């Protein structure tokens with residue numbers, strides 16, 4: 669079973685404290701959404717879990733791996749920044765990923781691109797921003813790492829494509845033992861996708877449930893309503 673354990677985690681940039689004394693355990697074959705206002709530290713947290721940024725204090729374990737290198741071995745990470753060389757073709761990037769990532773699921777890439785109707789013969793720089801985001805997402809999903817961490821994977825993507833993508837994402841945890849954690853501002857759209865929810869506010873975790881469905885049955889609230897209450 670996949671497991672992320674965060675203990676007494678703090679992060680400061682210079683004198684600015686972004687996250688303070690976070691304790692959080694995410695486990696299982698589940699999809700977790702992480703939400704919070706701009707600048708609350710979501711990307712910072714995701715980068716630290718993925719072994720790409722250093723905590724100031726505390727520890728993070730991903731499937732028992734506590735070093736940055738160990739965590740990187742467990743995680744496929746999708747950044748919210750542009751990562752791909754614009755002058756290369758999609759085909760080149762697919763081949764490059766196949767070479768660099770052990771057991772990269774190249775057939776899956778073509779299946780997904782076919783599904784979202786994205787041709788592979790053009791250059792990355794000629795894609796629209798939404799299509800570039802989609803392509804990045806497809807490459808991340810084809811990485812067989814047990815933990816998928818994504819920063820704003822849905823931003824700039826059309827509503828009709830988003831539905832395909834959300835379906836794709838849920839099929840990933842239905843078929844395989846994977847834990848998915850992603851940051852988003854798209855509260856409405858993730859409502860029926862995520863199993864668990866983390867809300868960050870004022871350097872801390874302001875809300876956490878690993879079973880949103882249970883919360884919905886007990887309290888009858890939407891993600892947006894919970895977020896509004898927590899943000900007051």
Ligand SMILES: Nc1ncnc2c1ncn2[C@@H]1O[C@H](COP(=O)(O)OP(=O)(O)OP(=O)(O)O)[C@@H](O)[C@H]1O
Pocket residue numbers: 681686704705706707708709710711712713
């Ligand atoms: N490398 C860095 N050096 C200095 N400050 C940073 C660095 N990265 C992030 N910050 C600061 O840390 C705070 C949290 O940033 P972060 O990007 O983690 O927030 P976020 O919740 O992901 O925001 P958004 O929703 O806008 O993407 C911000 O005030 C940001 O300016």
